[in-house]
Amino acid sequence: MLQRPRRNRKSEAIRQMVQETHVSAANLIFPLFIIDGDNQKTEVASMPGIYRYSIDNLLREIESCLKLGLNAFDLFPNIDEALKDKYATESHREEGLYLRAIREVKKHFPEACVITDVAMDPYSSDGHDGIVENGEILNDETLEVLGKMTLAQAQAGADIIAPSDMMDGRVGHLRTMLDDHGFKHVSIMSYSAKYASAFYGPFRDALNSAPKFGDKKTYQMNPANQQEALIEARFDEAEGADFLMVKPALSYLDVIKLVKDNTQLPVAAYNVSGEYAMLKAAVQRGWLNEQRAVSEVLTSIRRAGATAILTYHAREVLENKWL
Numbered sequence: 001m002l003q004r005p006r007r008n009r010k011s012e013a014i015r016q017m018v019q020e021t022h023v024s025a026a027n028l029i030f031p032l033f034i035i036d037g038d039n040q041k042t043e044v045a046s047m048p049g050i051y052r053y054s055i056d057n058l059l060r061e062i063e064s065c066l067k068l069g070l071n072a073f074d075l076f077p078n079i080d081e082a083l084k085d086k087y088a089t090e091s092h093r094e095e096g097l098y099l100r101a102i103r104e105v106k107k108h109f110p111e112a113c114v115i116t117d118v119a120m121d122p123y124s125s126d127g128h129d130g131i132v133e134n135g136e137i138l139n140d141e142t143l144e145v146l147g148k149m150t151l152a153q154a155q156a157g158a159d160i161i162a163p164s165d166m167m168d169g170r171v172g173h174l175r176t177m178l179d180d181h182g183f184k185h186v187s188i189m190s191y192s193a194k195y196a197s198a199f200y201g202p203f204r205d206a207l208n209s210a211p212k213f214g215d216k217k218t219y220q221m222n223p224a225n226q227q228e229a230l231i232e233a234r235f236d237e238a239e240g241a242d243f244l245m246v247k248p249a250l251s252y253l254d255v256i257k258l259v260k261d262n263t264q265l266p267v268a269a270y271n272v273s274g275e276y277a278m279l280k281a282a283v284q285r286g287w288l289n290e291q292r293a294v295s296e297v298l299t300s301i302r303r304a305g306a307t308a309i310l311t312y313h314a315r316e317v318l319e320n321k322w323l
């Protein structure tokens with residue numbers, strides 16, 4: 001035999017030498033949930049180890065993450081039901097929870113990369129990502145709300161705004177709004193290919209943001225489609241996105257690869273709440289080795305072509321030196 005690929009696996013030193021893919025702290029983005037109040041820290045039942053933080057505790061959490069070399073955070077608000085309405089007006093109220101949180105984080109940690117979520121669902125009494133009229137999601141009317149939300153977040157200090165709604169034309173609309181208002185430096189990380197997935201369940205528990213009727217299939221993508229991801233990615237790129245995101249990650253590694261092969265922009269992937277919950281549940285029962293499973297999951301997402309990974313595992317992998 002002339003070819004013996006096993007020779008390159010014979011020792012740890014050689015295995016490391018030929019390793020093709022690495023995950024580092026710099027690739028990770030940590031999603032964080034925010035609730036109102038003082039000194040609050042409540043665990044999300046379906047996401048063991050993940051908490052909703054009041055702003056004071058959020059600052060402590062971010063401070064300890066920064067010490068671990070974890071520098072990028074994606075913030076999501078849990079909004080009181082009484083503050084929700086049809087037009088998500090709470091999303092651009094100056095003294096609202098979310099905008100206060102962004103201002104506080106940037107005031108205390110100007111070096112942190114703060115990514116903000118642009119979508120109506122946490123503030124919508126319908127629990128949808130758009131304005132609902134007679135059971136329909138109105139695309140162009142929704143862009144107006146997303147624009148207000150984006151400007152308010154940029155004003156509060158967002159480094160990157162991340163529209164997660166899947167309305168058509170929103171990247172171009174938001175890019176123009178930002179540029180016209182002196183926020184040329186604010187980046188856009190677009191959820192380009194966001195699928196109508198079962199794996200968002202625990203996230204909706206965390207934020208209490210599940211749709212009040214129907215589902216999100218008229219705007220989020222059909223899990224059966226791959227080519228459609230390229231259409232979405234191409235439009236977002238043309239409209240001025242700085243990052244293209246695929247979401248979820250694990251059941252969509254082929255989509256990450258396809259998008260990566262068709263763009264020069266960095267691709268981000270969202271290792272979503274249901275993916276985290278599945279792994280944690282098996283670990284809690286002693287059915288999986290956590291360190292090995294988490295490291296394999298993150299490596300596979302990088303191998304597929306993601307530059308940045310949004311993952312609820314971010315803090316624990318750095319804390320435990322699992323990478």
Ligand SMILES: NCC(=O)CCC(=O)O
Pocket residue numbers: 117119164199200201202203204271272273274
């Ligand atoms: N717009 C953000 C999400 O929908 C996150 C979903 C998840 O982690 O399940």
Ligand SMILES: [Mg+2]
Pocket residue numbers: 166167168169192232235236
């Ligand atoms: Mg789109």
